[in-house]
Amino acid sequence: MRQVFLDTETTGLSPDAGDRIVELGCVEMVNRRLTGRNLHFYLNPERPNNEEAVRVHGLTDEFLADKPLFAAVASEFVEYLRGAEVVIHNAAFDVGFLDAELKRVRHSGVATLASGIVDTLAMAREAYPGKANSLDALCRRLEVDNSKRTLHGALLDAELLAEVYIRLTRGQHSLVIDGPQEGSDSDATEQADLAIDLSSFELPVLAANADEEAAHEALLSGLDKACGGKTIWRQMLAQPA
Template sequence: MRQIFLDTETTGLSAADGDRLVEIGCIEMLNRRLSGRHLHHYLNPQRSSHPDAVRVHGLTDEFLADKPLFAAVVDEFLEFVADAELIAHNASFDVGFIDAELARLGKPPLAAHGCTITDSLLMAREQFPGKANSLDALCKRLEVDNSNRALHGALLDAGLLAEVYIRMTRGQDSLVIEVSEEGGSTLEVAAIDLAGFELPVIAASADEQAAHEAVLADLDKASKGRTIWREVMA
């Protein structure tokens, strides 16, 4: 299973209004383990960034002026993400900007390159309904260290997202215990089909049944005969 954790930074909030990519970061995971491969580029957007966007990512027009155009890295990017599951937080935003850049170059959208898209924000909202589910909030909730995230950065955020995703989905396919990055080991426990097991049923003894009845009688007395289990048992 090949997954790519993807994040972008942009000049503003609307690809439809001409905002462009200024940074793209991708981190590869194979079978729920980081492979060590990543792709990262700062990009010249050929337009100024909105001041609010600069406050978020810190990438000034001056810094980006000598960076490559998206057209110069598009083939490398498409080769890196081809036929993978792309996981992004608020994926419609990142994918929308990338598809807009591809359209400018006359290339088909990401979905046409064998990519499937998973939105980790939707996953988080389903898993933690009614709670804040920004990347920062998830890092705090799932105990992922994001102390180096003074500003947003595509590669940094993609790495944080990979850790958040693993913790959100831990145990769905296997139990993975990471001991350390330096020569450490992992422990995997394969899924076990419990359908063939018969669980023993141990009947309560007469003394246990009598003690249980005494507790129920006390509760029944305290509730003035309004105990629901009596009605259910009847």
């Protein structure tokens, strides 16, 4: 499955009031592995920044003055996004701005381009009800290093979001670009390891104690909750014998 983790920085809080996107960052993941094929633009918003917005992202009007307009990058962005599942933290905010920009250049909205939209803020609120669920809060809770995030930045935030998403969905503990290619030294070593005869080894079987079984059940329950009760093993257990 192809996913795009996306974030924007803007001149203010309301596309309906004319606020525009000043930075767009996208990170691609295929089958839960980063590909390194990212997309990043600084954009001239054709209007002044709100002072509060500049304090958040640090992108001044002077810095943005010579950057491309959204119209100049729209086609590249549309093709990059097309068919992917889009993952955004507080999706309504970013999608509102993206749809406004796409409408200006007569493109269809994000929901039409993407195969689906996932809001990690909604996921986090379900997994951690009553707790702070900002991107910074999730980085701290899930032990994602955000020490470089002194200001908000669309590409950095999209990269952090990808790491948060993997940990939030408990799929793996870190993200790597595709591993050794077929024919490499590492591949040859792996093939040699597979050829070892293991029949002479006697492996001990260790039964879990009560505390370990309880911890395992708690982990399974957390996984089931994170995916909205759609885990296959729960469905199988619920079926009549």
